[in-house]
Amino acid sequence: MSLFGHNSKKYNPKKPSHLAHAVVTGAGSGIGRSFALELAKRGGTVVCADINLSAAEETVALLNEIGAKGYAIQCDVGDAEQVKSLSEQAEILMQHPTTLVINNAGVGLGGKFDELTLDDWKWCMHVNLWGVIHGCHYFVPKFKQLGYGAIINVASAASYTAAPEMTAYNVTKAGVLSLSETLSAELRKFKIKVNVLCPTLVPTNIIKNGRLPGRYSNLANHALMNYAFTTSDSVAIETLDRLDKGDLYTIPQIDAKLFWLMKRTSPNLYAKFLGTSYKFFK
Template identity: 45%
Template structure:
């Protein structure tokens, strides 16, 4: 089912990267948006770009770890536009490293933003969408949540939780007109590596190279995300490598994780395993 014309949308983590890209794609559809982030300067830049692209926009500072601030987004959308048609639960960060090497503080930071942020978004918006009788929710997960590659434990766990939540909601909302999709890209060019935390410099450098060297832009991922949302896909996996690796995991079972572990010991094989 296609999104309505001039959809009313809420996008978290909209100051840059994918959040900005999907906000602008919605603006091209003359969307009325509430966008949020903790980076208020970047948020203001996104808002100006939205206006230039043909959309209307309200901005609000929001730390998705705080449920009251997530609720405030919904209240602003209600006040400004009379409700919300589309929610993009996007705000996220990255932590990399081996289990036992990553400080627990970084585990908490990862889970509180990537997972609790999405939980808060769904907790706030699902009842409102049920009441209005329609809605679309895009939870930004990752192929990491499907594949569980080594040295990405905190990120894997947070994104696997987002996928599990999306699967749960898909079943709970099946008899409604509220649609839920989990976006599961592999690496694409965004800014997530700039604030990433890693247990070692080599792991951080490798992660940054995979992101900055990807042929996929945030805009291309945003286009596919909206298409998948409109088609009612639960799993939106934009890239071929993600689809192939997920298929291999389902076929190989634990053998897939053995292959991933061996790749960790061989840098060339690791780059091939995680190629973008």
């Protein structure tokens, strides 16, 4: 591992591997695309699911360029029937049971609590929380049947930082964190590994694709693209390595680790720090 990135490792095709036959949601862009490419570099076959079919197809074309097998499927992860069908189609396309699901699809939503409409809340919950619940719901029984498997849920540092003006997003990610922690304990005896990814800023299209009030969307996008301490490729590599080692958490950046530590060791002090800094910056 270097200071700013991780190097990919190939899995041994002679041994059964949870990386070998993967489904990645939101694979048409950003972190999902990086996961798909990294799995392909390690020798895996990947089903790339996205609500945007042409974006998923572009990812598959990138996999094919490096000689890997990939399949694109259109899927809205917030729709249970579509995720059920994804779980069935993936097995048929790969001619092998799925061994890893990466519940990555997500959307960004910002704004003060009283600025958000209920439609905003439902949209964010539909993709970020229900999408992950659906992915776990349909793949866990398949992994139990297979006798092994793995789940990576993409949460965010927002799952524990409670940053202001991100209520709905924070709530969905806190749900993903809790779901992953509980599943990890419940599924260990079935040889099903769970990892939850909690990054801070990663340069992707999340702000461009999200719903943010105009007053700070340009600023947020500028910060995301210019001041992130990592890349989506590096985050994907570290997460797959941690999953391999059997770690539950991937907290990739230094700021994400610092917030984690502050929140866990001094929760009341952390709450005061957050409120005071918010007051100061307003």
